[in-house]
Amino acid sequence: MPKGKKPSVEAFARGVTAETTKSVRAASKSKTESRIPTLEIAFHDVEGARTQAAQIKEFVLDNISSLLVQLEAKCKMNGIQVHWAKDAESARNLIARLCEEAAPVGSTIVKAKSMATEEIHLNEHLIEKGYEVVETDLGEYVIQIDHDTPSHLVTPIIHKNKRQVAESFSREGLGPYTESPEELAAQARRHLRDRFKEAKIGISGINFAIAQSGRLVLVENEGNNRLSTTAPDTHIAVMGLEKILPSEGDLPLFLRLLAGSATGQRMTVYVHMISGPRRKDENDGPSNVHLVILDNGRTKVLNGPYREILRCIRCGACLNVCPVYRQVSGHAYGHVYSGPLGAVLAPALEGVEQLPDVAKASTLCGSCEEVCPVKIPIPRMLLQLREEAVRKGVLKEPIPWSMFVFGATSGLRWRTGLKLLPMSKMAQHPMKNGWTEFRDLPEKQGRDFRKWWNGRS
Numbered sequence: 001m002p003k004g005k006k007p008s009v010e011a012f013a014r015g016v017t018a019e020t021t022k023s024v025r026a027a028s029k030s031k032t033e034s035r036i037p038t039l040e041i042a043f044h045d046v047e048g049a050r051t052q053a054a055q056i057k058e059f060v061l062d063n064i065s066s067l068l069v070q071l072e073a074k075c076k077m078n079g080i081q082v083h084w085a086k087d088a089e090s091a092r093n094l095i096a097r098l099c100e101e102a103a104p105v106g107s108t109i110v111k112a113k114s115m116a117t118e119e120i121h122l123n124e125h126l127i128e129k130g131y132e133v134v135e136t137d138l139g140e141y142v143i144q145i146d147h148d149t150p151s152h153l154v155t156p157i158i159h160k161n162k163r164q165v166a167e168s169f170s171r172e173g174l175g176p177y178t179e180s181p182e183e184l185a186a187q188a189r190r191h192l193r194d195r196f197k198e199a200k201i202g203i204s205g206i207n208f209a210i211a212q213s214g215r216l217v218l219v220e221n222e223g224n225n226r227l228s229t230t231a232p233d234t235h236i237a238v239m240g241l242e243k244i245l246p247s248e249g250d251l252p253l254f255l256r257l258l259a260g261s262a263t264g265q266r267m268t269v270y271v272h273m274i275s276g277p278r279r280k281d282e283n284d285g286p287s288n289v290h291l292v293i294l295d296n297g298r299t300k301v302l303n304g305p306y307r308e309i310l311r312c313i314r315c316g317a318c319l320n321v322c323p324v325y326r327q328v329s330g331h332a333y334g335h336v337y338s339g340p341l342g343a344v345l346a347p348a349l350e351g352v353e354q355l356p357d358v359a360k361a362s363t364l365c366g367s368c369e370e371v372c373p374v375k376i377p378i379p380r381m382l383l384q385l386r387e388e389a390v391r392k393g394v395l396k397e398p399i400p401w402s403m404f405v406f407g408a409t410s411g412l413r414w415r416t417g418l419k420l421l422p423m424s425k426m427a428q429h430p431m432k433n434g435w436t437e438f439r440d441l442p443e444k445q446g447r448d449f450r451k452w453w454n455g456r457s
Helices: 009-013 018-041 046-062 064-077 089-103 117-118 122-128 138-145 163-171 181-197 224-230 248-263 298-302 307-311 316-321 323-328 339-350 367-371 379-392 400-408 411-423 428-436 447-456
Strands: 083-084 110-111 130-136 202-203 208-211 215-220 234-240 270-275 288-296
Touching: 009 323, 018 046, 018 248, 018 316, 046 064, 046 248, 046 307, 064 083, 064 288, 083 089, 089 202, 089 234, 089 288, 110 181, 110 224, 117 122, 117 215, 117 234, 117 288, 117 298, 122 130, 130 138, 130 367, 163 181, 163 288, 163 298, 181 224, 202 224, 202 447, 208 248, 215 224, 215 248, 224 234, 224 270, 298 307, 298 339, 298 411, 307 339, 316 339, 316 367, 339 367, 367 379
Parallel strands: 083 288, 110 130, 110 202, 202 234, 234 288
Antiparallel strands: 208 215, 215 270
């Protein structure tokens, strides 16, 4: 999303192309349909597994201070250097300093997919410092060469199709034009392989950090995370402070829930467990591993009314099932976190004053809560955010709904409106103009309830 004033979700939606909507809907539908069958194979009791995961994440939020202290101590015992960043600026500066200590300016940095680094706009900062930053996830690489931004937590280019990717690769000289997914992947692989060999620094996110052992866990399907975290001499991992799990025993539950909810897989292709830098008797791996623990507003959220959103394990299931997200894509939300998750997390992190309208980008159908692997009550928090935005005066209710309230709070006005409803198609009024732009007015069906009620025996 370009810098400057962001359009409202509704305004952005008017410019979304049919091609984009088709791409987003197709991918979202596929992931959603595969979720239930996969989870039913993975768990005898899917609801029980979700409840257990929610309870573990609540325990994390209730005990996060002690768990973070435990994680830091265990990581240091393992040889991992731990750093704390209170906000995006301090995180960027810290990581830039670590890069300067690890490699000269101008060196190549390979990056695995990381929403935390997207959140703090790390790439732009390191490029300004003179480093060459190369995204190695296939989707993120397309985003980078197109000067675009991710549109989904798990599938960054969900808004693009094969033709658009093929055009981008052909433009960049990666190979002859082809719309074969296998050949496109091969073109990217051939191009990126040399970048791994020359890189001195690798940067990644973290899916889970185990407080009990100090182990860092990453999941992926492409193999680029493994190369990004082991081929360079220095590995820098960035995680939001809520990514902790208390013990090793919790990990299998979350690995299965994450894979099933995110992509409909029983398990991701790769699960990386990083316990520290290369040891003396090992030939491979980084000699330095750094863990940057990011706050950037999370403590504020933890102590506020939207704390439950910090349970999120970034599976993207709520995006996939959301009818609004499917229609408008992730870019409509104006933030790195989009969909139902972003509609809560983004204003919770940055303040409802900065993003007053994203909480209204929802039908409140409840599907997001139904599919969430950690049972986050997203609809309730969306209503809270709407109320907060109106109370603070940063979101004004449109006139049509004020008219509805006016009519619905008086018996006489309501009965009069019902009598006039058959003539509404011919009348011009603000509520009709706003409502019927994308919808049909309801048709009266069945008998009149009041007449039936008054005439019942």
